[in-house]
Amino acid sequence: MKKILLTFEGGNFPQETLEFVRCLNTLSPVLLTAAFVPEVDYAHLMSQSGGIAGAAYIPQVADEDEVIERNSALLEEFCREHVIQHVVRTDRLDFALPSIRKEARFADLMALSSRHFFENINDVQPNSYMKEILHSVECPVLLLPEKSDLPGSIILAYDGTPSSIYAIKQFAYLFPELSDIPAHLVFVSGKNDEPFPDATLVEELAGQHFKDLHLVKLNMPPYDFFNDWITGKENPWLVTGSYGRSELSQLFSKSFIAGMIRGHKIPVFIAHT
Amino acid sequence: MEKILLALDPQNMNMNTIDFACYLSRLTCSRLTGVFLEDLLAGERPVIRTLEGASYLDSRVVPDSPEGEEKRGITEENIRSFKVACDCRGVQTLVHRDRGVPATEIVEESRFADVIVVDAETSFTKRNELLPGRFIKDVLVDSECPVIIAPYSFDSIDDIIFSYNGEKSSVFAIRQFTYLFPELRPKKAIVVSVRNDGEEALEEQFKMKEWMRNHYDEVEYVVLKGEPSDQLFGFLLEKKNGIVVMGAYGRDMLSRFFKPSHARLIIKTVNLPIFIAHC
Numbered sequence: 057m058k059k060i061l062l063t064f065e066g067g068n069f070p071q072e073t074l075e076f077v078r079c080l081n082t083l084s085p086v087l088l089t090a091a092f093v094p095e096v097d098y099a100h101l102m103s104q105s106g107g108i109a110g111a112a113y114i115p116q117v118a119d120e121d122e123v124i125e126r127n128s129a130l131l132e133e134f135c136r137e138h139v140i141q142h143v144v145r146t147d148r149l150d151f152a153l154p155s156i157r158k159e160a161r162f163a164d165l166m167a168l169s170s171r172h173f174f175e176n177i178n179d180v181q182p183n184s185y186m187k188e189i190l191h192s193v194e195c196p197v198l199l200l201p202e203k204s205d206l207p208g209s210i211i212l213a214y215d216g217t218p219s220s221i222y223a224i225k226q227f228a229y230l231f232p233e234l235s236d237i238p239a240h241l242v243f244v245s246g247k248n249d250e251p252f253p254d255a256t257l258v259e260e261l262a263g264q265h266f267k268d269l270h271l272v273k274l275n276m277p278p279y280d281f282f283n284d285w286i287t288g289k290e291n292p293w294l295v296t297g298s299y300g301r302s303e304l305s306q307l308f309s310k311s312f313i314a315g316m317i318r319g320h321k322i323p324v325f326i327a328h329t
Numbered sequence: 330m331e332k333i334l335l336a337l338d339p340q341n342m343n344m345n346t347i348d349f350a351c352y353l354s355r356l357t358c359s360r361l362t363g364v365f366l367e368d369l370l371a372g373e374r375p376v377i378r379t380l381e382g383a384s385y386l387d388s389r390v391v392p393d394s395p396e397g398e399e400k401r402g403i404t405e406e407n408i409r410s411f412k413v414a415c416d417c418r419g420v421q422t423l424v425h426r427d428r429g430v431p432a433t434e435i436v437e438e439s440r441f442a443d444v445i446v447v448d449a450e451t452s453f454t455k456r457n458e459l460l461p462g463r464f465i466k467d468v469l470v471d472s473e474c475p476v477i478i479a480p481y482s483f484d485s486i487d488d489i490i491f492s493y494n495g496e497k498s499s500v501f502a503i504r505q506f507t508y509l510f511p512e513l514r515p516k517k518a519i520v521v522s523v524r525n526d527g528e529e530a531l532e533e534q535f536k537m538k539e540w541m542r543n544h545y546d547e548v549e550y551v552v553l554k555g556e557p558s559d560q561l562f563g564f565l566l567e568k569k570n571g572i573v574v575m576g577a578y579g580r581d582m583l584s585r586f587f588k589p590s591h592a593r594l595i596i597k598t599v600n601l602p603i604f605i606a607h608c
Binding site: 057089161264 | 442497504508509539543
């Protein structure tokens, strides 16, 4: 049984992410851990700016406890109705990010909305909270657009690096139920003559986990890959790795995954060592 | 189905290790890939050769020299016995022949594997090394997938012993083992933690137990007091038919756990497979 972590920031109620967890539960039973975390992480704000700047706007929720009580009741009802095993953590601490990190260490997967995660801080995703979480949590993260479904095809982004292989392995271990779905192991290269890195070895590995596997080498810029190629697939999920802070931020600055997150287009599974 | 690699010294193959690797392959319905690591820089006894009147020491084995010929013969023979042994145990095989520096070769293969099985005594050197040798240590530190050190002899797995200290790497190892071998869920899981100071944070214990309950049917928690590696060793001594799962807490922790006085004892006396993963 997979233990899935879902965070509720302040008064937010991630209805669409819950719907998605319901879908996953039909695939194989899950234990949903709902963690209510404060809307603003004061410690984080302090460290970012060396003090809370005068211009920083910290939204106030009139009565957070009341909102949380209401949301918690809604969640209970939703889970009962759809027979989802769940636990609710309402023992909120002052620091959101450290408590999310702690929860994530003991979870199999963290699901978060690619639009709403701490949107009160900055609604241009990925915002600093999301970047921080993506780079520091110890379990894989599934970023979800507003309407997500179970995958019709799986896109395994591969560039020959240890981190891309790591992500593919983690995805395969977590979702053995998806092994029959068409999987495309994609190597995107800007150069015509660049060979597919370690094609035989990676096929040997991925072939054990995905029954309908296709190796695809695409000569196109990443932008076209994300906008044309992926969107042409049926309900695609993208599986990608990231390695340490520098590589992750490089990916973001090149608008590699960031474009996907901003466009709220498809679910993105990110795992890093 | 997983990609399981078995690292083999083509000059010195251990049937017990093959037996254990076949058990894992059958358990997970996987094919077993035998990686024959042919050491090109073999530490053979150097011989004096003469070239254009000048003598020099040569420690290489030239492929067409009688020594090279003999080595090749042994390798071919061992590959044949490996295939036959796996066939008899109903396991499909694949053979990779890697020539170069053995530890480097297997680390490169590890990126594209789910788990590597090694024999603790594999060393690729004629020197009398303390167990585990340099090869095993290098593989443990650099491998990009979990490593299982095969036991000296093997019957079955009835218990899974998780060594847990609340840190990132021990949780990582527990998770990786669980994902790789979901078939072992009905077995008894024993979570052993060793404390030499105060109590573990209650909150963390609670989260850990919640996770374990979700993945194993029967879980037992054991808390030992004292120096971690001594206590763990003492506990493992009494165990039979189990597998030990531990995180590699970086090179330091590994070398402390495998300190010369212990390692030989653990590998020879404890006789349990040891699963090591690091993040």
